[in-house]
Amino acid sequence: MGMLPEGFLWGGALAAHQCEGAYDADGKGLSVSDVLTDAGYNKDRLIHNKVQEGYYYPSHHAIDFYHYYKEDIKLFAEMGFKCLRVSIAWTRIYPNGDEIEPNQKGLEFYDGLFDEMLKYHIEPVVTILHNDMPLNLVSKYGGWINRELIELFERYCITIFTRYKEKVKYWMTFNEINNMLKYEYQLLPYLSGGLILDEQLENETVIYQTMHHQFLASARAVIIGHAINPDFKIGSMTGFILNYPETCNPEDTIESNKTYKGLYFCTDVQVRGYYPSSMKSYWRRKHIEIEMQSGDEKTLLAGVVDYVGFSYYMSETVSANPKAESNTAAKKILKGVKNPYLEISQWGWTIDPVGMRITLNKLYGRYQKPVFIVECGLGANDKVEDGRIHDTYRIEYLKSHIGQFKKAIEEDGVDLMGFTPWGPIDIVSASTGEMKKRYGFIYVDLDNKGNGTNQRIKKDSFFWYQKVIDSNGENLGN
Ligand code: BGP
Numbered sequence: 001m002g003m004l005p006e007g008f009l010w011g012g013a014l015a016a017h018q019c020e021g022a023y024d025a026d027g028k029g030l031s032v033s034d035v036l037t038d039a040g041y042n043k044d045r046l047i048h049n050k051v052q053e054g055y056y057y058p059s060h061h062a063i064d065f066y067h068y069y070k071e072d073i074k075l076f077a078e079m080g081f082k083c084l085r086v087s088i089a090w091t092r093i094y095p096n097g098d099e100i101e102p103n104q105k106g107l108e109f110y111d112g113l114f115d116e117m118l119k120y121h122i123e124p125v126v127t128i129l130h131n132d133m134p135l136n137l138v139s140k141y142g143g144w145i146n147r148e149l150i151e152l153f154e155r156y157c158i159t160i161f162t163r164y165k166e167k168v169k170y171w172m173t174f175n176e177i178n179n180m181l182k183y184e185y186q187l188l189p190y191l192s193g194g195l196i197l198d199e200q201l202e203n204e205t206v207i208y209q210t211m212h213h214q215f216l217a218s219a220r221a222v223i224i225g226h227a228i229n230p231d232f233k234i235g236s237m238t239g240f241i242l243n244y245p246e247t248c249n250p251e252d253t254i255e256s257n258k259t260y261k262g263l264y265f266c267t268d269v270q271v272r273g274y275y276p277s278s279m280k281s282y283w284r285r286k287h288i289e290i291e292m293q294s295g296d297e298k299t300l301l302a303g304v305v306d307y308v309g310f311s312y313y314m315s316e317t318v319s320a321n322p323k324a325e326s327n328t329a330a331k332k333i334l335k336g337v338k339n340p341y342l343e344i345s346q347w348g349w350t351i352d353p354v355g356m357r358i359t360l361n362k363l364y365g366r367y368q369k370p371v372f373i374v375e376c377g378l379g380a381n382d383k384v385e386d387g388r389i390h391d392t393y394r395i396e397y398l399k400s401h402i403g404q405f406k407k408a409i410e411e412d413g414v415d416l417m418g419f420t421p422w423g424p425i426d427i428v429s430a431s432t433g434e435m436k437k438r439y440g441f442i443y444v445d446l447d448n449k450g451n452g453t454n455q456r457i458k459k460d461s462f463f464w465y466q467k468v469i470d471s472n473g474e475n476l477g478n
Pocket residue numbers: 015018175176239311375379422428429430431432437
């Protein structure tokens with residue numbers, strides 16, 4: 001096999017609310033993630049929409065990256081990271097989301113963070129909004145269903161683009177923007193769009209109207225970003241769960257295609273700049289009418305992204321047979337039926353490295369724009385033995401996925417920019433609020449309630465990933 005392209009962006013990916021902690025430090029406001037308890041997959045995680053006495057809120061302290069980032073970045077540098085994906089907490093810059101002037105302390109924090117990365121030649125890759133919109137924009141404005149948020153988001157983008165234009169080149173607008181569509185899992189439209197919905201959604205228009213505002217906001221961000229610095233590379237970010245038809249029964253393929261329509265919908269809008277006809281016909285059939293203003297279509301077209309970012313963890317399998325036994329292993333995150341060919345993780349997520357190659361082919365084949373794997377990884381409950389963590393399962397997981405994306409590049413001709421596995425240091429889980437669902441190359445000594453020393457320990461995978469990066473993916477330790 002040949003070498004991966006020079007400049008391939010090896011690194012890792014984090015989100016502010018899952019690592020920073022310091023939830024009220026230096027003027028930071030509350031975000032939607034700051035009011036989620038540690039109640040696992042349980043929907044009670046979001047009962048309050050405010051902070052209450054007597055509950056534990058994992059984002060409040062997380063792994064205290066806010067104070068530890070220098071040590072942590074040093075460890076990433078030791079692994080040889082070429083880039084680090086982080087997100088900016090909107091609430092550090094505009095604590096309530098609707099102030100006129102930004103919070104200087106918040107801006108200074110990210111100056112320090114980016115400077116520290118650049119010191120080690122680690123390229124910052126920055127998500128503008130990763131599940132932590134200001135809580136005030138939910139209580140006062142009702143979330144992204146309110147069109148006024150576009151302007152507030154623009155203000156935030158102008159501030160950060162201008163401030164960091166010499167430090168950050170790679171941006172992503174909304175994390176997993178398609179999560180809005182998974183409204184049966186109430187947590188997701190809340191985190192993505194600030195919507196408080198019943199489990200049984202009465203009116204789908206709410207979802208699509210909210211997404212329309214986010215698409216516009218994303219497009220505006222791209223337009224503004226390119227005007228501020230034409231060298232910016234601004235991408236989209238979709239949570240891509242590949243899906244297979246259960247059998248070669250054509251009806252199963254029709255079922256699978258339905259799922260793909262949902263999957264491609266957001267990237268179609270953000271990469272091509274217009275709504276796909278399949279979505280328009282769906283709206284017609286369901287009597288969904290989206291309020292659009294004149295100029296919206298133009299904005300979407302002018303604000304297409306430079307690259308296609310996506311997260312890849314697993315695949316699902318769908319059946320047209322209504323009697324087929326549904327896959328309940330991953331609670332509401334995976335749909336469909338069990339795939340007998342695939343193992344699952346301790347959290348019920350399928351492990352499907354070949355699916356990664358298929359995904360890369362699908363996305364690159366469809367859009368012909370550079371693709372970027374900005375999340376991937378195995379959440380596992382690691383055990384510390386004599387001060388060491390022998391996480392061979394994680395190494396195997398990542399090795400097999402890297403092997404597959406190399407084939408996608410070398411055999412299938414996919415233009416892949418980089419690979420940033422999720423949580424290179426252990427952080428709080430987004431879906432469950434647990435600390436024990438660990439992805440890191442670096443262990444953090446904290447439990448689900450935040451007890452522990454916060455000490456960082458290098459796992460076996462740390463040394464393995466270091467060799468992978470050093471050899472630009474040649475040495476996978478076979
Ligand atoms: C993605 C989110 C991340 C991240 C990851 C892993 O959907 O973008 O924020 O947390 O999933 O999920 P979890 O933390 O639930 O294991």
